[in-house]
Amino acid sequence: MTTDTGGVGEILEAPLVIEYPFNRTTGPVIGAFLTGLREQRVLGIRGADGRVVCPPTEYDPQTGEPLTEMVEVGTEGVVTSWSTVTTPRDGQPLPGHHTLALVRLDGADTAMLHVVDGHVATGDRVRIRWADERQGLITDIAAFEPIRGGA
Amino acid sequence: MAPTRDVAIVSFAQTTHRRAVPELNEVELIQPVIREALDAIGATISDIGFTCSGSSDYLAGQAFSFVMTLDAVGAYPPIQESHVEMDGAWALYEAWLKIQSGHADTALVYGYSKASPGDLPRVLSRQLDPYYYGPLWPDSVALAGLQARAMIDAGIIDEAEMAAIAHRSREAARGNPHAQLQGSAPIDELLAAPYLAEPLRRHDCAPITDGGAAVVLAAGDRAREWSKRPAWIRGIDHRIDSHNFGARDLTTSPSTELAAQKAGVAGGPVDVAELHAPFTHQEKILTAALGLSDDTVINPSGGALAANPMMGAGLIRLGEVFKRIESGEANRGVAHATSGHLLQQNLVAVLEGER
Known part of the structure; x- marks a missing residue:
């Protein structure tokens, strides 16, 4: 590959990798959700209008008022939108061609972002595939997998 | 304000x-x-x-x-x-x-x-929240694909219309000496190309x-x-939608709509609009949110699809509208800038020349 160097000739380069490791305090809502994942349970939170927000937020997405009532939702759900990842990048949950999707879990009224191992379309049902070792992170959900043969 | x-x-x-x-x-x-x-x-x-x-x-x-x-x-x-x-x-x-x-x-x-x-699509994943979205390292193109898919599912746009937006923008950029991408292959050729992140092809994405x-x-x-004809800022406002995009309707932009209302977009005819839409389908969301009619010339510069310097492409939209008012080509125009994934935050300005 040739690079346009603006007529300057050879450009000298050196690699630079920046990482900032942190341990962040997750608080009573996000913390409860992540702790639930460790136990293979998924929690949402009831919004001001009664709808269940999952993953849960500390504040109502519309009104901004503080929320407190945690609600357990299902580990299966429906794909509400999807896109394909053809060339996965470092850090992404799956190494090969996969689907990035928004999934509305049963009992929830909002969608969560995650990956699906396989091809799906909007309206398809998927279920959580848990990671073998769970640490209280969103990646405790290793991926979603399609539920074939109808639900 | x-x-x-x-x-x-x-x-x-x-x-x-x-x-x-x-x-x-x-x-x-x-x-x-x-x-x-x-x-x-x-x-x-x-x-x-x-x-x-x-x-x-x-x-x-x-x-x-x-x-x-x-x-x-x-x-x-x-x-x-x-x-x-x-x-x-x-x-x-x-x-x-x-x-x-x-x-x-x-x-x-x-x-x-x-x-x-x-690696820009990877760097941009650091704009996301650190608990639910960030650890998945979703790239900006696949995220935009979720929004385009939602629009297609809702019957608001299709891939051919997206390709037509790409084609129109990059053909318009032939008249823009600063553009990075000038000119486009025919629409049927664009649609024959493979997906980058379905339903987005390379032409749907800003460079x-x-x-x-x-x-x-x-x-x-x-x-x-x-200036012989300054572009007066008659109104300017910026608003934001939830970063929790799984909890909002991705096919609309309430923050753009509100910013447009506060900036007074509807207060007169809009001769020209420069919209900061890094993906083709987003132009359609913005056109609707701003309430623009068919009489408005959209992105005569080619828009972000012709050149998209991060941290500059929104400011360029204001500059491109100014240029057209200063030259007398337009009298009243709208400039829009966006920030974050999936049109999360939006700024709208109404610019006008003196008669």
Whole structure:
């Protein structure tokens, strides 16, 4: 590959990798959700209008008022939108061609972002595939997998 | 917010945008642009009351990178300056507020970045929340694909209309000497290309760009001295939607709609609109949210699909509308800038010439 160097000739380069490791305090809502994942349970939170927000937020997405009532939702759900990842990048949950999707879990009224191992379309049902070792992170959900043969 | 002082854009300059500018650092990249914007009105930095820039340390790869870039301004003797970790359009908003508050009469605004040193779609994943979205490292193109898919599912757009937006934008860019991408293959050829992140093909995505832009603002008579036809900022507002995009309707942009209402877009005919839509389908969301009619010329510069320097592409939209008002080609125009994934945050400005 040739690079346009603006007529300057050879450009000298050196690699630079920046990482900032942190341990962040997750608080009573996000913390409860992540702790639930460790136990293979998924929690949402009831919004001001009664709808269940999952993953849960500390504040109502519309009104901004503080929320407190945690609600357990299902580990299966429906794909509400999807896109394909053809060339996965470092850090992404799956190494090969996969689907990035928004999934509305049963009992929830909002969608969560995650990956699906396989091809799906909007309206398809998927279920959580848990990671073998769970640490209280969103990646405790290793991926979603399609539920074939109808639900 | 309704202005209390008449403030106008009086000068605009931008880089000739390229995929990568390895031979220049950020200071060298933006300095000639700042010089051009000041020279065009016969001003020097001593004529400027306030300087405000937009850039990102995540893209520059170093902390407080904007301080280094002040070398491009020549900040001696000391100047009053500020910075936003955002597109230069938001730096313009801060400068406009500074002038509204009476603390300055003139302002220099610039926004710039080099995206080429890193992997931009991956860097942009760091804009996401650190608990639910960030740890999945979703790239910006696949995320935009979720939005395009939602629009297709809702029957709002289809892939052919998306390709037509790409085609129209890049054909328009033939008249823009600063554009990175000029001209387009025919629509049927575009649609035969493979997906990058289904339903998006390469033509649906803005290019990755190294570049920047600079704008000069002035109040009242100073604006009339510096420009034969200033573009008066009749209204400007910015609003944000939830970062939790799984909980919002991705096919609409309530924040753009609200910003448009506050900026007064509907108060008169819109001759020209420059919309910051890094993906084809987003132009359709914005056109609807701004309430634009078929009479409005959209993105005559080619828009972000023709050149998309991060932290500069929004400011360029304001500059492109200014150019058309200054030349007399348009009398009233709308400029839009966006920030974040999936049109999360949006700024709308109404610019107008004097009859």
